[in-house]
Amino acid sequence: MRVNLPLASAALLIAMGCATTASERVDEKVVEKLAGFERTGETVGCLNVRSISSIDAADEKTFLVRVGVNDYYVNEARGRCSGATSNFNHLEYTLTAAQLCRLDVIRVVDNQTGTFYGSCSLGDFERLKDKAPAEADEAS
Template sequence: MKNYLFLVAGSAIALSACVSAQAGEDKMSEKAAAELAKYEKTGETQTCLSTSRIRSIDPIDDLNFLVHMNNRDVYLNKVSGKCHGASRVGNRLQYTITANQLCRNEIITVVDNSLNTTVGSCGLNSFEELRELPEEPAEE
């Protein structure tokens, strides 16, 4: 009976550690929160974006990417999983597409430029359109 209780307690501790680790991964970084505070979510999503219209993809942390379009539209992509190293200086994002669109479920690979090696990867989710908030006037 004692062995059974130890096994149950050990399983509960392991499960608790897994849940805590996952919750930590899903938590938005302070940098991402500050960057996203400049925008409001419109609730409108796109499954795909035309690559000819994408100006840049800027990871603000390993879970949140801002996609800036040529027409000044901005989209948020909360990637599935953690895209290790995506926001680190000196790394680049790489992806392969079959059409002229970047779509949900495409895999993004993070490459260390100095070593030319893969350091992480993740899957894209839908692109949520953001609207830039007007800047608040500085207090005098």
């Protein structure tokens, strides 16, 4: 059997490219903010949407949710929300009640064109607390 080496090499490179994924984008500002908190283990399934001040993506699975002025929760999505950390996209969700809950779907949408990029369902909302000053310094 005769094998054409350049074709075999090209096929191997293509297969390797398919087996790896591009590294996901991380929002360093959100990651830094998240590092100043400690997870409490206390979870809730829903948050009142009127009390949510902001939702920021640290990466394509981790969301920092600000409630009111100084309360924070972390949400680990079930699956990746492709494009969630891009400055050119925003998050959208549809509510059936006045709460944002576990398993609700959030969508990633382009700011200018309205193009849909991806979606994921939310996990539980875990309450965060400020780290002690010594712990916060070590995390930085």
